[in-house]
Amino acid sequence: MWGETISISPAPGPFPADTAECEGRSLLKTFVAASAHRGESVHVFGFEIPEEEFRAGFDPDVTVRLLYQDGFTDPLRWTGEAGGFGAEEFTALGVAGRLARGPAGPTTVVLDSLSWLLLRQPLPAVCQTLGQIPRAATSLRVTRILALLHEDLHPPGLVETLRSLARAVVGVGPAPEGMGSGGDAPHLASMLQRKGTGKVLKKVGEGKWRCPDWGVDPAANLTFNLRLSDTERRARDGMSLPFHFTVSGHAPFSQPAHFSQATPLLGPPAQCPQPLPSRPCPPFFFLPVPTAVSGPTPLPLAPPTSSSSIQSPLSL
């Protein structure tokens, strides 16, 4: 699946769009570095990652030209700290005001990411703002607007509309099997550019860049724990369950259950009860009561892996 890089006219320039399978921020940073090396000042409106993470990896001569507008730390402007940039400030005048704080001259505007803005403002408003930025910023010359778009997050109609407005679109995606060698994963970038003369250029190039080693993991960074630590896993594995046959082959519940680890809701058994006649007892379950405040002890989800570890409730 391809991601895309789009640029918005009238300021030409590519901006990457990516998908969960292949990130485009690395490519965006190469465009940023290229603009800085050309002597342009680069205003980055960052909403998705902290400023330190965005600046990481740039040479000193690039970072000196980088002016970061922080929309990540306080996007809703709750703390009201100076220097932050909120979603509601993304208007032509708001952006032009921030640009005016930088040096005059050729300027590249970078949006990281456009998807973040499109999830908070309607598309027509965002497109109109982008079109008006070069006109509103009278004190400097906006040469290009680069924006990162996460293609996965938007319906195809919206992506097509942005494609039609942009001067150049660069898509990033994983390279086919067998392409490239070495440590870094190869990626393919395809660019579609509309020139002022009316020509349309299409180019496909291969590049290698190291994607951060993260997968799409919805269970990461949660306030509760969906996974087990090693000790918790061992405790769970050692848990005896009421429905297991003994090694000697007795049916379950022909003898009363004996739980050494779980604490029954009704209180711990004082001593082993007398054997009951051989008829099945109605099953009853014990829910382990959490012993620590930090997190609940997970329910035993799987039976013990080996028969030798079965603590047969029937062997008394």
Place this chain on the structure above:
Amino acid sequence: LLGPTYGTGSILENTTLEVLDFNLLPSSLNLEDKYGIYSNLLFKYFLAEGIVCGHNLFVASAKEDPADILKELPAPLSDDALKNQVDEKETAIKSKQESQESMKIAWRYQNLPRIEVNIPAASARFGHYYDVSKVVSPELLQSTKWHRFFLPEEMSLHPEIKTCNMTCGYTRLLQSIQRIIYQEGFDGSYPQKKQKNILRIGIQSLGSVLWGDDICCAHNPEDIYSLTKFLYVLRGLLRMSLSACIITMPAHLIQNKAIMERVTNLSDTVVGLESFIGSERETNPLYKDYQGLIHVHKIPQLNSLICDVSGTKDLAFRLKRKLFTIEVRETLRDFNV
């Protein structure tokens, strides 16, 4: 039902066209090709024809400054330049004919008349010819009276409105057109004072997101009727004035097809452009001579009760160095012989 600008203009289909005449059709809708290249070209042809004929222009856009659009209009070809162009073509065809051996298998076609390029006399000529590789001269542009509507400019005049939704944008455009029609007397307001002239209106990329409309990006738009209401009111303005209008629209982006049906109903002429750029037809040998296809969805039935009886609808266009031509596709024409 017809405006006073009605005339004999129509799309010629049987020969190689060098002019697609939009002259006399009250409202003409041009459905944009995917990258908007050729529809922009036809848009500019329409306006250039207005300049050469001495008409007044009204250019509306939400994307490009109208002044920049006018600066890029194609330059009209003078008679001498046109004759040279035609002579070049004739020489090319003659040399091709001489080198051609007599046909062996297709001998039945040997006696068919050759395609001849004739340039009709100026009096019989319909429209003008343009050189796409050159832009119109600033002097010709200065002698033209034109009016502008640029949506970002209108919005900056009213900064209290932060974003212009479609209703706001379309309403402002209609008000602007109405004001110009009234002030300049195109509706007969000043019958004796001014010489009658025609107003050519060009609206670029109507319905796109830059006009504040979301029909291009949403299947269930916020206001599905705003575009059709605009067209309905515009039609009324055109009918009661000496004006003609061309509108380009990114139909390939409009998600809801019912909207396109209504828009087609509200227009007099609807022409769709399909360019081969980026499609598999670009490398298809059948289409090697052309850059795209023209689909005529609707032509005006002027004072007529019969339906569309045009001979063929298989039209293709090509852009060669200087000229934009529309032709019947040769493969099908050969079958018709």
